Amino acid sequence: MTIQFYCPNCKALIAFNSKHIGKRARCLTCGQIFIIPSKDYDAAKKIERPTVIEKGEPVPGFYRAIFLDSWKIFFDPENITSLVFVAAVICFKFFLARVVCCYYISYVVIWGWLLGFYLNIIYETAFELDQLPKIYLGTSITFLWYIVKPFFVFFFTMAVMLLPFAIALAYFQNTGFNCRDIWQLEFGPLLVLQVLFILGLFFFPMAILTITVAKELAFLRPGYLFAPIIKALGPYLVTVFWLIAAGMLEMWVRQYGHVTFAANAGRLALNLATQVLAIIAMRSIGLFYRHYRCYLLW
Numbered sequence: 001m002t003i004q005f006y007c008p009n010c011k012a013l014i015a016f017n018s019k020h021i022g023k024r025a026r027c028l029t030c031g032q033i034f035i036i037p038s039k040d041y042d043a044a045k046k047i048e049r050p051t052v053i054e055k056g057e058p059v060p061g062f063y064r065a066i067f068l069d070s071w072k073i074f075f076d077p078e079n080i081t082s083l084v085f086v087a088a089v090i091c092f093k094f095f096l097a098r099v100v101c102c103y104y105i106s107y108v109v110i111w112g113w114l115l116g117f118y119l120n121i122i123y124e125t126a127f128e129l130d131q132l133p134k135i136y137l138g139t140s141i142t143f144l145w146y147i148v149k150p151f152f153v154f155f156f157t158m159a160v161m162l163l164p165f166a167i168a169l170a171y172f173q174n175t176g177f178n179c180r181d182i183w184q185l186e187f188g189p190l191l192v193l194q195v196l197f198i199l200g201l202f203f204f205p206m207a208i209l210t211i212t213v214a215k216e217l218a219f220l221r222p223g224y225l226f227a228p229i230i231k232a233l234g235p236y237l238v239t240v241f242w243l244i245a246a247g248m249l250e251m252w253v254r255q256y257g258h259v260t261f262a263a264n265a266g267r268l269a270l271n272l273a274t275q276v277l278a279i280i281a282m283r284s285i286g287l288f289y290r291h292y293r294c295y296l297l298w
Contacts (some may be wrong), residue, residue: 005037008046019293024129026120028136031215047127049281062235062291066242070280073132089113090271095256112147114275115154118282121143121206122212132279140194148188157207160201160220161224165196205239210298228295232288239288242281 001018009032016025021038035045073079093110120133137143159166172189203225209217229236237262253270257263289296 003036003038004040005042005044007032008034008045011289012255014044023130024131026124026125026127026133031123033129052097056294059291060233062287065287065291066238066280069130070283073130073283074276075240076207077155078133082135086114086117086275087272090275091152091256093132094268094271108151109147112151116146119150119153119208119212119277121279121282122286123207126209126213126289128290152212154208156219157211158204161199161204161207162200165193166209168193168196201244202240203260203286206236209277209289212285213289214298216298224297227297228288228292231295232292235288235292239281239284242277242284246274246281248276249277253254 002015003018004015005011007010007014007027007030010027010030012027012029014025016036020036023036024033025036026033030040030244033047034046074083079190089110091244093107097108117133124131124133137146137192151277168189172193206229207220210216229256253274254267255271256267
């Protein structure tokens with residue numbers, strides 16, 4: 001049985017299976033969090049996002065939530081549809097993306113959808129939705145928006161974090177410095193570039209959390225990024241670790257090739273494992289907000 005009702009914020013028509021009555025959910029149109037009502041067209045209870053962070057203590061249980069509870073989502077029956085869809089997308093990328101005529105378009109569509117899925121995980125985890133986001137492909141126009149918007153959010157955030165690196169790189173190149181291998185061991189301009197690049201990646205989780213949850217570009221200022229990291233450095237390092245692990249594995253894995261069956265099976269398994277790490281990494285970003293938002297300045 002399906003329950004239909006209107007979003008308490010933007011009035012978009014929403015439908016959920018009746019088994020979700022009383023649970024938290026999110027409107028895909030405006031991002032509003034609400035409680036699913038028990039009857040058709042009943043008013044959904046609006047969950048207000050805190051505009052002022054109350055001074056207090058962090059919520060305990062961050063490490064348990066990441067290292068123990070995060071694995072439960074892969075065995076939750078309510079997440080089967082989302083997990084199967086993610087696996088199907090990865091299998092398509094692995095087997096077919098290279099042979100279809102629109103190779104680059106296929107990769108853009110796949111990664112656009114995956115990045116959108118990651119953003120939804122961050123947002124819903126931050127607001128105590130402990131299931132994986134539901135799968136919505138939308139119509140022709142909204143489908144394109146679901147692909148383009150995540151690309152813009154991720155790459156804009158990364159560009160902002162790496163802006164000091166880009167400025168320094170342009171400056172050194174104007175002085176005649178030739179940067180052929182940025183990761184070779186050398187003091188001077190090369191070391192400065194390495195530090196700025198690493199710092200950009202280090203602050204990326206906090207930046208993507210700010211963009212996803214606060215939705216304010218003005219909050220991407222150094223003071224707003226530094227404060228929670230300094231006060232909760234250990235948990236933040238755990239978050240960075242998961243994101244780096246997922247990123248490094250994604251760069252290392254290979255797609256289907258002219259190798260043995262066992263080798264291709266291993267490659268596919270690593271591609272799927274990358275998504276497991278990515279889901280935990282995005283969940284850890286949302287959990288950082290949930291447990292340490294008392295340290296955030298927004």
